[in-house]
Amino acid sequence: MNKGTVFLLLNGEPPKNITNISDYEIICATDGAYHFLEKNKIKPNFISGDFDSIENLPKDIEVIHTPNQNFTDFDKILHILFEKGFKTVDVFGASGKEQDHFLGNLHTAILWKEKLSLTFFDNHSCYFLADKKTEILNSVDKTISLVPFPEAKNIRTKGLQYSLNDENLSIGNRIGTRNKGIENTIEITFKTGELFIFIHH
Structure with a gap:
């Protein structure tokens, strides 16, 4: 059985409009992006990261601690999704802010191309x-x-x-x-x- 599409939010420029959030099977975010979901009253299924940027961790959401600094938060959360059996991921917040992160996210997409289908969305375009x-x-x-x-x-x-x-x-x-x-x-x-x-x- 193929699982549905994932909504994944990274800590780049957040989307201005989220109109189809209910279409996704699960919602998840890296720790730096969790504040945007919280502000917009969107409850993720889980968040992951080293949590240096969150003072009070949520009690009603699965929190997956990933402190390994040899991998980016994006790479680590893709590994979690792959282990959970998901194959199709819509990625938001991968561009904007620091552009070295954007280029690094493109690099990560290449590393995962054989295992996951990734489509990126920002406020100007989609890319894959x-x-x-x-x-x-x-x-x-x-x-x-x-x-x-x-x-x-x-x-x-x-x-x-x-x-x-x-x-x-x-x-x-x-x-x-x-x-x-x-x-x-x-x-x-x-x-x-x-x-x-x-x-x-």
Whole structure:
């Protein structure tokens, strides 16, 4: 039996609107993000972290202490979710504030790509690590960026204003920001490397 989707909140820029929280099977957060849930009267199923930033731990929520400083709070909470049997995670608060954390969260997504399906949401876009063949629906007039991390090779696209035909993208050379969907369904394929897709609201 596949478990449902997880709502995970990290301690970056919090979402301005949470309209579909009831759609998620469980809600969880790292310790620094718990204050936002508490302020908005959202009760998580559990929180995890080293809890340096919380003076009074909640009594009615599962608290999982993860003091190991060799891993980020994001990596540690993904491990907990994987051990609990979850596979699909919507991640909020992964960007904004300190940008080194944002880049570190992209790195963590790559580490977990074989085990978990992660989709990130912020107040400007959603983004995810592309499969070797990816389809994006409802894409007409949306701004779409292809960002290698650090490179992706032999990329082909269908449905974008500026198409790629067996081309390479790499940090420091060429990346594919601010493209535009001209068809309802966009197809993106590539052979090697890692590629993040950003879809702007």
